[in-house]
Amino acid sequence: MFYFWKRSQVPIKVPIRISKIDNLIIFLICILISLVSSYKFQLLSSLQKSDNINLLLTFTEVLISCWILILVSKRENPIITSRQIILIILLLLAVQAIKVTFPSTISPLSIIVPPALIISQGMGTITALTWVSIASLNWPEYAIPINNTLFFISLVCASVVSVLGGRIRSRAQLLQLSIIVPLGALFSQWILIGGNQVSILWNQELDISNNKIFSECLLLAIIMLLTILFMPIFESIFGLLTKARLLELADKEKPLIRRLSIEAPGTYEHTLLISCLAEEATRMIGGDIDLVKTGALYHDIGKLHAPNWFIENQDGSKNPHDEIDDPIKSAYVLQAHVDEGLKYARKNRLPKPIADFIPEHQGSLKMGYFLYKAKEKDLNFDDSDFRYKGPIPQSKETAILMLADGCEAALRAMNINASDSKALEIISKIIFSRQKDGQLDDSDLSIGEIFLIKRAFLNVWKRIRHRRIQYPTSKNNTFS
Ligand SMILES: [Fe+2]
Numbered sequence: 001m002f003y004f005w006k007r008s009q010v011p012i013k014v015p016i017r018i019s020k021i022d023n024l025i026i027f028l029i030c031i032l033i034s035l036v037s038s039y040k041f042q043l044l045s046s047l048q049k050s051d052n053i054n055l056l057l058t059f060t061e062v063l064i065s066c067w068i069l070i071l072v073s074k075r076e077n078p079i080i081t082s083r084q085i086i087l088i089i090l091l092l093l094a095v096q097a098i099k100v101t102f103p104s105t106i107s108p109l110s111i112i113v114p115p116a117l118i119i120s121q122g123m124g125t126i127t128a129l130t131w132v133s134i135a136s137l138n139w140p141e142y143a144i145p146i147n148n149t150l151f152f153i154s155l156v157c158a159s160v161v162s163v164l165g166g167r168i169r170s171r172a173q174l175l176q177l178s179i180i181v182p183l184g185a186l187f188s189q190w191i192l193i194g195g196n197q198v199s200i201l202w203n204q205e206l207d208i209s210n211n212k213i214f215s216e217c218l219l220l221a222i223i224m225l226l227t228i229l230f231m232p233i234f235e236s237i238f239g240l241l242t243k244a245r246l247l248e249l250a251d252k253e254k255p256l257i258r259r260l261s262i263e264a265p266g267t268y269e270h271t272l273l274i275s276c277l278a279e280e281a282t283r284m285i286g287g288d289i290d291l292v293k294t295g296a297l298y299h300d301i302g303k304l305h306a307p308n309w310f311i312e313n314q315d316g317s318k319n320p321h322d323e324i325d326d327p328i329k330s331a332y333v334l335q336a337h338v339d340e341g342l343k344y345a346r347k348n349r350l351p352k353p354i355a356d357f358i359p360e361h362q363g364s365l366k367m368g369y370f371l372y373k374a375k376e377k378d379l380n381f382d383d384s385d386f387r388y389k390g391p392i393p394q395s396k397e398t399a400i401l402m403l404a405d406g407c408e409a410a411l412r413a414m415n416i417n418a419s420d421s422k423a424l425e426i427i428s429k430i431i432f433s434r435q436k437d438g439q440l441d442d443s444d445l446s447i448g449e450i451f452l453i454k455r456a457f458l459n460v461w462k463r464i465r466h467r468r469i470q471y472p473t474s475k476n477n478t479f480s
């Protein structure tokens with residue numbers, strides 16, 4: 001009873017499964033990180049008992065830190081893939097290896113801040129902050145006395161980059177960040193250390209000159225700019241979906257979207273309205289708005305293979321389904337809009353989270369009209385012939401798109417004089433039918449969230465209704 005109550009109130013996120021081989025690779029990299037981090041103890045020729053304990057402690061501490069990092073990344077981003085986890089820990093391995101190789105020359109600024117930018121952009125702020133705290137552990141103090149001020153400034157810069165990196169929505173803002181952060185680091189070092197070589201914060205004697213401060217910050221700016229330059233490569237190798245990439249894909253001048261607007265104008269209009277419905281609903285439940293907006297634009301891209309087979313593009317002309325008069329073939333054409341959509345997605349290298357909207361917006365829904373026709377004709381068929389192949393929505397965003405897709409035509413067709421309660425009743429009916437059919441089972445939408453989605457759809461409908469009301473004009477038809 002308590003479980004069902006909790007399930008209805010709080011959304012439970014289930015992380016996606018990672019294959020055994022990927023788990024093994026991740027585990028081996030974590031072991032490698034722990035070995036590299038405890039390298040200094042292994043180098044000691046005559047290991048004392050206390051060194052042995054320290055070696056074991058460092059090894060275990062780093063291994064547990066890696067495990068916590070993976071847990072946090074999965075918690076923040078349940079659809080994180082094994083490739084992305086591997087990227088996070090490979091960056092950690094690289095940092096630990098650099099620390100051990102160049103203990104006296106490398107600055108924490110240039111090795112902690114740029115990876116924080118990649119992680120916050122691709123995986124989120126909390127994962128990036130966790131990564132920064134773990135990467136700051138095990139600094140090789142044995143080689144040089146640690147510069148606390150520089151270390152403190154590095155942590156502040158990395159935290160700023162982690163927080164802002166997760167919110168940045170364009171490459172231009174990324175460029176601004178890569179200039180502002182090194183400048184901030186430069187000024188704060190000048191203020192806190194300056195030429196007197198004594199840290200204001202820790203009263204620590206420092207072997208650091210103004211030239212060194214400047215060159216360190218310049219190096220940080222260069223590495224950050226290079227990171228931004230190579231970001232598209234990271235995006236394609238590790239399947240990262242940054243905000244900037246999402247917004248680029250949502251550009252309506254993209255060839256695939258332009259083709260949709262020219263070759264299937266009805267589908268394009270349908271796509272725009274669905275995008276509005278899904279955006280409003282996702283905002284209400286606190287989901288990923290940019291993801292759902294972009295996913296909505298591409299969800300029916302497969303209709304490009306035969307636009308006139310879909311009612312919204314028929315424009316009063318003959319319906320090819322009536323001409324073939326074969327419900328089974330018609331069902332095949334409907335399924336083809338999903339299969340062809342996935343082919344378009346592969347050809348145009350759409351990221352997986354966007355391509356997922358193509359099959360999941362249809363889930364395993366029944367093709368009700370053609371099923372009815374087949375029954376009417378008394379054909380010999382299997383029920384699965386009239387169901388989409390799935391899978392059912394695996395995330396809240398794809399589930400919202402499925403619900404928006406179901407409600408769009410009904411809301412568009414609704415009388416402008418219909419009351420709010422009537423509109424809400426129709427929305428609820430459509431959503432309930434999807435729920436009853438088990439289409440939302442894997443999406444983790446709670447009952448509370450479904451309620452909010454209904455309200456969001458109603459709000460959008462009110463906006464559409466307002467747009468359709470004719471404004472009164474003056475007698476001579478001039479507008480003020
Ligand atoms: Fe569709």
Ligand SMILES: [Fe+2]
Pocket residue numbers: 270299300405
């Ligand atoms: Fe659609």
